[in-house]
Amino acid sequence: MTFDDLVERAEALVRPGRRAILGITGSPGAGKTTLAERLVRKLNGDAPGRVAHVPMDGFHLADVELDRLGLRDRKGAPDTFDAAGYAALLGRLRDEEDDIVYAPGFERTLEQPIAGAVPVFRSARLIITEGNYLLLGDGAWARVRSRLDEVWFCELDEEERVRRLVARHEEFGKAHDTAVAWVLGTDQRNAGLVAATRDRADLVVGAEVTAAGVPARVPLGHHPRDSRSVR
Secondary structure, eight states, X not given: OOHHHHHHHHHHTOBTTBOEEEEEEXXXXXXXXXXXXXXXXXXXXXXXXXXEEOOGGGGBOOHHHHHHHTOGGGTTSGGGXXXXXXXXXXXXXXXXXXXXXXXEEEETXXXXXXXXXXXXXXXXXXXXXXXXXXXXXXXXXXXXXXXOSEEEEEOOOHHHHHHHHHHHHHHTTOOHHHHHHHXXXXXXXXXXXHHTTGGGOSEEEOHHHHTTTOOOOOOTTOOTTTOOOOO
């Protein structure tokens, strides 16, 4: 399946008089956000504002709340998100009762959610939302799936997925060894939870699409600044 095939499939979700919501999921670093952004750019090419991007990451609990709950070292796990709030927002987007709905965003330089950062106007006929846990069946996460027309699961070669994650953590301030430890610990545990939901997806998007347009990374065991091996 090509990217153009995905564009056609996304367009087909929209019916006259009814807004559609497409979910994109996959393990951390699998290319969810990249695919969502590519789809939005392509689909908005002729009609800006027709498609909106609402990331699940805006529903991260703030660090101050994670500290209160004793969950800071598990940030990114399912119970460190406001899943009920996310489901409620998707319900508002589905109901189309408001001229504008403000969704939260996530600022990676701060690693914090930002309230009211993503405006969604009534003119948006397709909402693309992406995140790790769209197919979880527990608690409020089950309500998330019921609000989505389709969910696509992004797959990527495991070594490349891990490389991307390490590079992303470094880009936003983590030291190399700290980034590797986080990816192989917390992120990997979360990846296992997400991988177990693969069979619930309507479509699996393979590496031929998710790896497209992304620069190759250096091997995980070799850091570009100091060439130290990962232990």
